[in-house]
Amino acid sequence: MGRYVIRRLLQMIPVFIGSTFLIFFMVYALGDPVAALFGDKAPDPATAARIRKDLYLDQPLWKQYLHYMGQIFQGDFGTAFNGQKVTELMASAFPVTLRLTIVAIAIEIVVGITLGVISGLKRGKSIDSGVLVLTLVVISVPTFVTGYLLQFVFGVTWGWVRPTVSPDAPFSELILPGIVLALVSLAYVTRLTRTSIAENVKADYVRTAVAKGLPRRRVVTRHLLRNSLIPVVTFIGTDIGALMGGAIVTERIFNIHGVGYQLYQGILRNNSPTVVGFVTILVIVFLLANLLVDLLYAVLDPRIRYA
Amino acid sequence: MRGATHAKWAACAAAVALAATACGGGSDSGGGGADGIVSSSWGDPQNPLEPANTNEVQGGKVLDMIFRGLKRYDPETGEAKNFLAENIETTDSQNFTITLKDGWKFSNDEPVTAQSFVDAWNYGADVTKKQNNSPFFSDIVGYADVHPEKGDPKAKTMSGLVVKDPKTFTVALKEKFSTWPETLGYQAFSPLPKAFFTDHDAWLKKPVGNGPYTVDSYTKGTGMKLRKWDAYTGEDKALNGGVDLKVYTDNNTAYTDLISGNLDLVDDVPAQQLKNVANDLGDRYINQPALIIQTLTFPLYDPQWNKEGMDKVRRGISMAINRDEITKQIFRETRTPAKDWTSPALGDKGGFSATACGEACSFNPTEAKKLIQEGGGLPGGKVSLTSNVDTGSHRDWMDAVCNSINNALGEGPVCTVNPIGTFADFRNQQSSFKLTGPFRSGWQADYPLIQNFLEPLYYTGASSNYGKFSNPEFDKLVDAANRESDAAKATATFKDAEKILAEQMPSIPLWYQNGSAGYGERVSDVKLNQFSVPVYDQIKVS
Numbered sequence: 021m022g023r024y025v026i027r028r029l030l031q032m033i034p035v036f037i038g039s040t041f042l043i044f045f046m047v048y049a050l051g052d053p054v055a056a057l058f059g060d061k062a063p064d065p066a067t068a069a070r071i072r073k074d075l076y077l078d079q080p081l082w083k084q085y086l087h088y089m090g091q092i093f094q095g096d097f098g099t100a101f102n103g104q105k106v107t108e109l110m111a112s113a114f115p116v117t118l119r120l121t122i123v124a125i126a127i128e129i130v131v132g133i134t135l136g137v138i139s140g141l142k143r144g145k146s147i148d149s150g151v152l153v154l155t156l157v158v159i160s161v162p163t164f165v166t167g168y169l170l171q172f173v174f175g176v177t178w179g180w181v182r183p184t185v186s187p188d189a190p191f192s193e194l195i196l197p198g199i200v201l202a203l204v205s206l207a208y209v210t211r212l213t214r215t216s217i218a219e220n221v222k223a224d225y226v227r228t229a230v231a232k233g234l235p236r237r238r239v240v241t242r243h244l245l246r247n248s249l250i251p252v253v254t255f256i257g258t259d260i261g262a263l264m265g266g267a268i269v270t271e272r273i274f275n276i277h278g279v280g281y282q283l284y285q286g287i288l289r290n291n292s293p294t295v296v297g298f299v300t301i302l303v304i305v306f307l308l309a310n311l312l313v314d315l316l317y318a319v320l321d322p323r324i325r326y327a
Numbered sequence: 328m329r330g331a332t333h334a335k336w337a338a339c340a341a342a343v344a345l346a347a348t349a350c351g352g353g354s355d356s357g358g359g360g361a362d363g364i365v366s367s368s369w370g371d372p373q374n375p376l377e378p379a380n381t382n383e384v385q386g387g388k389v390l391d392m393i394f395r396g397l398k399r400y401d402p403e404t405g406e407a408k409n410f411l412a413e414n415i416e417t418t419d420s421q422n423f424t425i426t427l428k429d430g431w432k433f434s435n436d437e438p439v440t441a442q443s444f445v446d447a448w449n450y451g452a453d454v455t456k457k458q459n460n461s462p463f464f465s466d467i468v469g470y471a472d473v474h475p476e477k478g479d480p481k482a483k484t485m486s487g488l489v490v491k492d493p494k495t496f497t498v499a500l501k502e503k504f505s506t507w508p509e510t511l512g513y514q515a516f517s518p519l520p521k522a523f524f525t526d527h528d529a530w531l532k533k534p535v536g537n538g539p540y541t542v543d544s545y546t547k548g549t550g551m552k553l554r555k556w557d558a559y560t561g562e563d564k565a566l567n568g569g570v571d572l573k574v575y576t577d578n579n580t581a582y583t584d585l586i587s588g589n590l591d592l593v594d595d596v597p598a599q600q601l602k603n604v605a606n607d608l609g610d611r612y613i614n615q616p617a618l619i620i621q622t623l624t625f626p627l628y629d630p631q632w633n634k635e636g637m638d639k640v641r642r643g644i645s646m647a648i649n650r651d652e653i654t655k656q657i658f659r660e661t662r663t664p665a666k667d668w669t670s671p672a673l674g675d676k677g678g679f680s681a682t683a684c685g686e687a688c689s690f691n692p693t694e695a696k697k698l699i700q701e702g703g704g705l706p707g708g709k710v711s712l713t714s715n716v717d718t719g720s721h722r723d724w725m726d727a728v729c730n731s732i733n734n735a736l737g738e739g740p741v742c743t744v745n746p747i748g749t750f751a752d753f754r755n756q757q758s759s760f761k762l763t764g765p766f767r768s769g770w771q772a773d774y775p776l777i778q779n780f781l782e783p784l785y786y787t788g789a790s791s792n793y794g795k796f797s798n799p800e801f802d803k804l805v806d807a808a809n810r811e812s813d814a815a816k817a818t819a820t821f822k823d824a825e826k827i828l829a830e831q832m833p834s835i836p837l838w839y840q841n842g843s844a845g846y847g848e849r850v851s852d853v854k855l856n857q858f859s860v861p862v863y864d865q866i867k868v869s
Contacts, residue, residue: 050751050752051749051752051755052751056749056750056751057373057459058754059771060768060769060770060771060791061382061783061790062758062791063758064459064790065476066477067454067461067474070455070457074457102371102372102374102547103374103531103547104547104548108547112548171583175587176586179587182587182589183583183589184580184584184589187549272577273577275575275576277549277576281576284576287749288749289373
């Protein structure tokens with residue numbers, strides 16, 4: 021187990037280097053950011069040259085990348101154009117998005133798995149069809165529609181919640197955005213759980229458990245659900261990274277100053293330190309979430325063992 | 328029973344979620360801020376907040392609250408009035424003596440002296456400080472020493488700036504520039520306190536100025552709290568207790584907060600909401616011309632656009648554009664069809680002319696077709712419009728302009744759109760002269776002067792002359808206007824120069840951009856100045 025974890029951690033290094041290089045290259049391909057700093061006016065050549073030199077933009081791409089990676093290993097992620105350290109931006113953005121992700125994942129797990137179990141056990145019944153139709157609707161409506169709609173209904177018309185999130189972004193204000201962010205994934209979690217449960221409910225070990233006279237609830241939670249969760253856990257694991265990076269739409273709608281917003285700003289202004297820095301962290305989150313998922317398999321199904 | 332722990336955990340999570348939702352609506356509801364405080368939408372300034380480094384509206388908004396300069400533009404008329412300057416004297420339109428008024432202080436109690444200005448200007452011009460607005464000081468003698476085109480500066484200060492005594496300094500310009508004092512209302516010319524130079528980082532975190540407001544707290548990317556400075560001695564004391572600027576991720580979100588009562592003022596009503604705005608806000612919606620014009624500039628460096636007869640083609644394309652309909656349909660009248668190359672915000676006295684472009688700017692498909700044929704037709708039979716499409720409904724209006732041209736010419740889809748993903752990429756292609764068809768060029772004036780609409784854009788070799796338009800007659804008239812010491816005569820000469828633009832049509836004036844703002848019921852007396860920035864100090868809170 022320990023060796024497996026170490027091997028996995030070592031595998032992360034080439035993935036990390038490769039992905040940062042790709043991102044660096046792609047942001048660079050967007051063009052020279054310095055011209056946009058001057059608005060509609062022509063950039064003053066001498067000033068622009070100084071800024072380029074400071075940002076290392078006058079060097080060939082591979083030198084820029086080496087310089088950047090050298091900085092990263094010293095914990096320096098560079099400076100955004102407004103003079104703020106990218107590490108500062110991260111320190112303010114990641115906790116906010118993390119809270120939003122926690123809310124979204126919690127909703128996914130609780131609501132998604134519950135609905136999935138119910139409809140999986142009642143396959144073919146009207147409640148099952150109801151859940152299927154509902155999830156189909158949720159999957160097919162884009163996030164920005166649900167976002168603006170729920171914001172308008174709950175925030176503006178009924179006034180139950182504040183339509184926008186304050187800078188501190190406490191958990192209480194993140195419930196509505198969390199729901200919006202969770203909705204699409206929630207539908208997938210429900211459907212995955214339902215299929216998995218419906219498959220396993222006829223399995224021998226479930227029949228054995230029932231025959232032993234175990235209470236129905238114990239059969240469902242300990243035997244049926246535990247074995248059915250493996251595909252669901254895989255999905256939720258990869259979803260953690262996807263939600264953190266993909267919150268761009270939700271964060272814009274609800275005025276959340278998180279990772280999505282900073283990334284959007286970074287891309288809009290061609291600010292490579294911001295974009296590469298944030299995506300680098302997201303890559304790490306993805307990798308760790310994947311590792312966690314793999315380790316969870318063994319917990320859920322003892323037949324899976326890692327050497 | 329081990330199974331129970333799972334169920335209990337799930338139940339707790341659900342309970343927490345429910346409880347939290349219930350709390351969600353209660354806290355901090357109601358009005359936008361504390362008593363007498365105006366809350367207003369904000370965008371994260373693009374650069375650090377230094378007067379000579381701020382060239383966009385969001386940072387300019389703050390500088391307008393915390394700084395006062397030698398001159399200030401009247402928010403109603405745009406006239407440059409003496410503010411800190413007692414008087415600015417010259418006999419030759421080239422050497423100026425500036426005397427300051429008594430009693431001005433920075434909010435850290437340091438007096439505003441001639442040195443405060445000279446230091447600030449030298450800093451702004453210094454190439455090593457990388458200030459975006461450096462070129463504003465380029466008229467001063469000695470600029471090349473502190474801001475060489477290549478290499479390190481030879482001096483730290485410009486020889487054209489001399490402090491005579493704490494209240495007087497002189498400025499020597501390289502050439503005659505009669506309207507130069509009028510430019511001094513621009514924020515790049517603000518004075519700076521000593522603290523700016525001694526502890527620069529601390530100053531950037533909490534800027535100190537001499538305006539009616541002081542910065543109470545500033546969290547980058549989140550917001551800024553400005554409070555009325557009680558010891559402010561200027562005549563334009565703040566009529567409210569302060570302003571809370573809140574950074575919004577999106578102007579739609581800010582608008583939502585405005586109509587649900589969490590915000591007092593938005594100074595950018597999103598395009599998608601324009602159809603609701605009358606219903607939502609009634610007369611609390613402001614839509615007035617600003618010093619902004621959008622044009623389509625022709626790449627005259629490309630011989631196919633510059634050959635004999637092409638002026639007719641350029642005029643023809645202009646006449647094929649139905650400005651009235653596009654501004655109505657796409658912009659819902661937040662743009663005004665252009666009639667010249669300046670802006671109505673200048674006023675008639677300032678040089679705006681509703682007739683300068685004349686026939687060439689009115690929609691006339693038959694005449695357009697005729698002119699284009701006479702001029703030899705579109706180069707290669709085609710025309711392609713270029714702009715960035717990441718903001719500002721650019722894609723929408725370009726499609727509409729192309730439709731208008733195609734319909735007018737009746738030769739099928741000869742006009743196409745060349746969309747560019749980001750502003751930065753567009754700017755790069757534009758400033759490296761790579762574009763081969765007409766491209767969008769927006770211009771926001773820095774000061775309400777007709778000079779600022781013409782010289783930087785159309786003078787031979789001027790900094791923002793992206794089409795490389797060059798006309799000796801035009802240059803001669805601009806030079807003459809700059810030498811002219813009588814303001815009215817100078818304006819008239821600039822207007823003569825503008826007539827050449829109407830003949831040559833190096834760029835097609837499309838429309839003037841309005842400033843738009845909406846405000847809540849708590850506040851009143853909301854106005855926008857010519858730069859479409861709210862005049863914060865005059866806002867009253869009930």
